[in-house]
Amino acid sequence: MKDRAIVLLSGGMDSLVTSAIAVKDCKETNFLHVKYGQKTEERELKAFSEIKDHFQPVDSLICKIGYLKQIGQSSLLDENLPIETEAEKGRVPNTYVPFRNAHLLAIAASWAEVISAGRIYIGAVEEDSSGYPDCRESFLSAFETAINQGTKGLFPIEIIAPLLHLTKKEIVLLGKELNVPFQHSWSCYQENEIACGKCGSCQLRLKAFREAGLIDPLPYLLGK
Amino acid sequence: MKDRAIVLLSGGMDSLVTSAIAVKDCKETNFLHVKYGQKTEERELKAFSEIKDHFQPVDSLICKIGYLKQIGQSSLLDENLPIETEAEKGRVPNTYVPFRNAHLLAIAASWAEVISAGRIYIGAVEEDSSGYPDCRESFLSAFETAINQGTKGLFPIEIIAPLLHLTKKEIVLLGKELNVPFQHSWSCYQENEIACGKCGSCQLRLKAFREAGLIDPLPYLLGK
Numbered sequence: 284m285k286d287r288a289i290v291l292l293s294g295g296m297d298s299l300v301t302s303a304i305a306v307k308d309c310k311e312t313n314f315l316h317v318k319y320g321q322k323t324e325e326r327e328l329k330a331f332s333e334i335k336d337h338f339q340p341v342d343s344l345i346c347k348i349g350y351l352k353q354i355g356q357s358s359l360l361d362e363n364l365p366i367e368t369e370a371e372k373g374r375v376p377n378t379y380v381p382f383r384n385a386h387l388l389a390i391a392a393s394w395a396e397v398i399s400a401g402r403i404y405i406g407a408v409e410e411d412s413s414g415y416p417d418c419r420e421s422f423l424s425a426f427e428t429a430i431n432q433g434t435k436g437l438f439p440i441e442i443i444a445p446l447l448h449l450t451k452k453e454i455v456l457l458g459k460e461l462n463v464p465f466q467h468s469w470s471c472y473q474e475n476e477i478a479c480g481k482c483g484s485c486q487l488r489l490k491a492f493r494e495a496g497l498i499d500p501l502p503y504l505l506g507k
Numbered sequence: 508m509k510d511r512a513i514v515l516l517s518g519g520m521d522s523l524v525t526s527a528i529a530v531k532d533c534k535e536t537n538f539l540h541v542k543y544g545q546k547t548e549e550r551e552l553k554a555f556s557e558i559k560d561h562f563q564p565v566d567s568l569i570c571k572i573g574y575l576k577q578i579g580q581s582s583l584l585d586e587n588l589p590i591e592t593e594a595e596k597g598r599v600p601n602t603y604v605p606f607r608n609a610h611l612l613a614i615a616a617s618w619a620e621v622i623s624a625g626r627i628y629i630g631a632v633e634e635d636s637s638g639y640p641d642c643r644e645s646f647l648s649a650f651e652t653a654i655n656q657g658t659k660g661l662f663p664i665e666i667i668a669p670l671l672h673l674t675k676k677e678i679v680l681l682g683k684e685l686n687v688p689f690q691h692s693w694s695c696y697q698e699n700e701i702a703c704g705k706c707g708s709c710q711l712r713l714k715a716f717r718e719a720g721l722i723d724p725l726p727y728l729l730g731k
Contacts, residue, residue, distance in 0.1 A: 346577060350570035350614055356621045375659055381620040382658055385613040389606060390574055396605040397580045422657035429653050433646035434606050435599055 284438065286310035288402040289391045290340070291317075294330025296488055297406035297446055299468040300454055303461040304445045305404040306338050314343040315394060317387050319380070320352030321359045322366075326475040333467035342398075346390055351380055359472060366472050366482050375414050376483055378472055384417035385426065388442065392430045395440050403430075404443050411450040413483055420447055451491035459497060466500040480505035508662065510534035512626040513615045514564070515541075518554025520712055521630035521670055523692040524678050527685040528669045529628040530562050538567040539618060541611050543604070544576030545583045546590075550699040557691035566622075570614055575604055583696060590696050590706050599638050600707055602696055608641035609650065612666065616654045619664050627654075628667050635674040637707055644671055675715035683721060690724040704729035 288309040292298045293316065305312050316331040318324045328345070335343050351360060357380040358364035370376040384407065391403045407418040416422060427442040434440065446454050458465060470488045471478035478485050480503035489507060492499040499507060512533040516522045517540065529536050540555040542548045552569070559567050575584060581604040582588035594600040608631065615627045631642040640646060651666040658664065670678050682689060694712045695702035702709050704727035713731055716723040723731060 344574075344577065346574035348572060348574070350568075350572070351617060353568065353570065354614075354617050354621055379659075381617040382613060382654070383617075385616065385653065385657055386610070389609040389613050390578075392609065393575060393578050393605040393607075397578055416659055417657040419656060422653060425649060425653035425656045429609065429646060429649035430606070432643060432649045433609055433641040435603075435640055 284399050285401040287313070287398065287400040288404055289313050289315055289395050289400045290404040291315050291387050291391055291406070292331055292334060293406070294327040294334060294468060295406070295470045295484070296458070296465065296468045297408055297454060299334055299463050299465070300458040300461065301404050301406035301445060302334060302338055303458065303463045306340075307461065309402065312338070312340040313394070313398065313400065314338070314340045315391055316343070316345045317390060318345065318347045319360075319383065319386070320349055321380075322473065323469065323471060323475055326469050330467055330469035334464065337464050337467060344394060348386060351383065351386065354381065356381055368481060368483055368486065375416065378413065378483060379415050382417055384422070388426050388430070392434065392440060396434045399438060400440070401438055402441050402443055404445070406446055407444045408449065408451070408454070409447050412487065420444075423447070451487050452494040455491045455495040455497060459495070474504065478503050480507070508623050509625040511537070511622065511624040512628055513537045513539055513619050513624045514628040515539050515611050515615055515630065516555055516558060517630070518551040518558060518692060519630070519694045519708070520682070520689065520692045521632055521678060523558055523687050523689070524682040524685065525628050525630035525669060526558060526562055527682065527687045529626075530564075531685065533626065536562070536564040537618070537622065537624060538562070538564045539615055540567070540569045541614060542569065542571045543584070543607065543610070544573055546586075546697065547693065547695060547699055550693050554691055554693035558688065561688050561691060568618060572610060575607065575610065578605065580605055592705060592707055592710065599640065602637065602707060603639050606641055608646070612650050612654070616658065616664060620658045623662060624664070625662055626665050626667055628669070630670055631668045632673065632675070632678070633671050636711065644668070647671070675711050676718035679715045679719040679721060683719070698728065702727050704731070
């Protein structure tokens with residue numbers, strides 16, 4: 284069903300705005316959250332729950348995967364790797380979780396096939412972000428083909444990434460326009476109580492609010 | 508590295524023969540097993556362990572995923588759904604686990620990216636099998652593109668499915684030629700001690716051995 288959607292919702296700013304778009308454009312939404320062993324797992328789950336309570340989707344699913352932590356190589360998962368604020372130009376920062384979005388989309392696709400949802404929303408941002416390869420349009424497009432080739436094909440399944448080519452500033456402005464509850468979202472990679480304000484994710488978020496001329500409702504350890 | 512491979516090994520006959528091919532063709536193999544909540548999970552893990560002890564790969568990884576069981580709709584996962592022996596022509600039997608191979612391949616791809624493995628072996632069989640959509644060449648090919656678009660791209664990653672267009676009889680004959688330990692493999696969907704002999708997977712296996720003129724070393728509840 285084209286009007287039934289699954290929304291990947293980490294609880295961050297991008298997925299929050301994506302949820303608001305899905306809720307506006309679809310008759311029925313189903314929210315999916317994946318805990319994958321990241322340092323801020325519990326805080327992100329709290330953000331997910333609050334955003335879910337706000338939008339009241341028809342159904343929601345919380346999945347836990349441990350294997351990305353077993354596989355390692357990301358500072359989001361490994362207690363011994365310090366979270367990199369910024370990598371030199373052309374290199375992906377160590378916060379990259381190898382092929383992470385494929386796992387999220389695969390779970391969404393399995394669920395979509397079972398509940399006959401024709402759309403999967405994901406808050407990936409390609410250019411104005413950290414350069415993760417699994418946020419590229421070319422990846423999302425190949426994965427969409429894989430979904431339609433690897434499921435029964437009783438209906439087409441579309442991946443929708445409405446923020447893909449927006450800047451972070453534009454995302455904040457769009458969120459404002461859609462009246463999203465920014466106060467419920469969580470972007471920090473590092474902390475679980477008050478956002479650090481210095482990790483790559485906090486910096487991108489704070490810069491976006493500054494450029495949009497708005498004030499982020501979240502408190503920050505370093506100020507805003 | 509082209510010579511370093513990850514092998515998806517469920518412990519069934521097809522993945523056993525695939526492992527033997529990977530071991531023959533690659534300098535280094537790494538075996539990956541995924542427990543996904545199927546009824547014969549523990550028995551398949553035993554098969555995996557025995558086959559691993561036989562081939563002695565450089566490394567191995569066992570991952571557990573619970574979400575496919577949460578999502579449901581497969582008789583392999585749901586205690587209340589009887590395992591279908593055969594579906595009417597054109598319909599996929601209820602043993603199909605929605606988009607399962609995407610999850611297995613995504614885990615393999617994350618691991619491949621971390622250990623620089625250029626090949627992922629999978630024992631998918633397209634024609635002479637149960638008609639699962641995630642065993643089709645078109646799916647594997649789209650997923651390979653998704654892997655190469657969604658990872659850092661420091662080296663290409665290839666999906667190799669050496670059995671894809673073989674009949675089950677040819678797989679048994681190839682296994683015999685490669686001297687694989689068929690006695691360590693497990694194909695039954697239903698039982699954990701003596702194979703049932705009547706589920707779709709047992710039937711395909713027994714037919715294959717019969718047509719190949721060989722005797723399956725496993726005992727069966729119904730005889731062979």
